[in-house]
Amino acid sequence: MAEAHPQRNLILILARDLASRLATPVFVVDHEGTLVYFNEAAEPVLGRTYAETGELRAGGWATEWSPTDDEGRPIPLEDLPLGVAFREGRASHRSFRIVGGDRVARAIEATAFPLLIREDEIVGAIAVFWERPPEGTTGR
């Protein structure tokens, strides 16, 4: 079959379609951990548009936003929710800090889950995230 235009897995296509219609920030990676999409709602939190970043390999996006814990210690990819979702094939949640492409530091929470089409076959993962409300408030 012609391979000139590789086809995304249907699950990723559906994930992207869904994310593009949500008001919640969503980040989608493929089976290799490459960032393949984040939605419009994610742009103010990440301080960049997807049109600006385009696809980023796992090593790229994991450092692009300089994730750290609340004490300022860098968080390696494998300990980020998406890393855990990939490594362990399960949902994962964590609070951490990032520095957006607009150089603004933000505290966020993220929940990631793997896209498994069989028990042992992962085609990608999704992270849903949001900016933490300032200390002493409860958000919405």
Add this chain to the structure above:
Amino acid sequence: MKVRVWGCRGSLASPGPETVRFGGQTSCVSVQLSDGSLLILDAGSGIRPLGMALGGDHPERIDVFITHLHTDHIEGLRFFDPIWDPSVELNVWGPPSPIRGLRSRIAPYFAPPFFPVHLRSIPSHPEFRDTPTRTWRIGSAAVTAQLVKHPGPTVGYRVEENGHALAYLPDHEPALGSDLSTVGTEWISGFALAEGSTVLLHDAQYTKAEYDERVGWGHSSTEDAVTFGRRAGAERLVLFHHDPLHTDTQLEGVLARAKELSASGPDEVELAREGMTFEL
């Protein structure tokens, strides 16, 4: 390869005077390869007359490719003559499911209260196989199956032989959640199956007005089928899976609309009809 349409009606067999020109049998297309292998795409009610036409002359091996398990794509399998012949090697391929194998998903159709004969008692003892994720060979053809947008596990097929490709996506809603005219082709469901195909058999169940009332039901409008065919660069688009409520006269209207739209689309647009043949 020689291709023949035995059924192109969607959802429900619809025989009668108002559907006699395009036919009322549900999805079934036969593909005879140059080495004599017989491939059958879907087992709607159209597979029954195919089985009768084969008579006792059917090949020793037959491969049936099911796109999905909605009734109109498997209802004819039980009435396909070769399935009752213990000498035939019958392989039934179908969409993989994350949970259960194809055999266990189809078995209820071959069991009371839906059918009097259990699957284990079918004389040909068909083999049920989930479609592989990579292209594989059947006889002289390369076959590719990929999951496509339609409710429940559903695949489309591409059959290639001697540089020609038949793409078969009878139940497909690629426009769901996507603007087909602008989205990158890698994000279009089914694109790789249809890309550069010689003949593309594609879902066009609804008019635009009907589709607007049925978004998410898994089917395409005339407009979306033509746009999909154009983006995929198909040489010949054959509109398939006609709505059971569409009369022959209404289908002529669908074709007229498709031709209007396809000024910059596939070279040829036509309506599938029972008995239609292609040689690729």
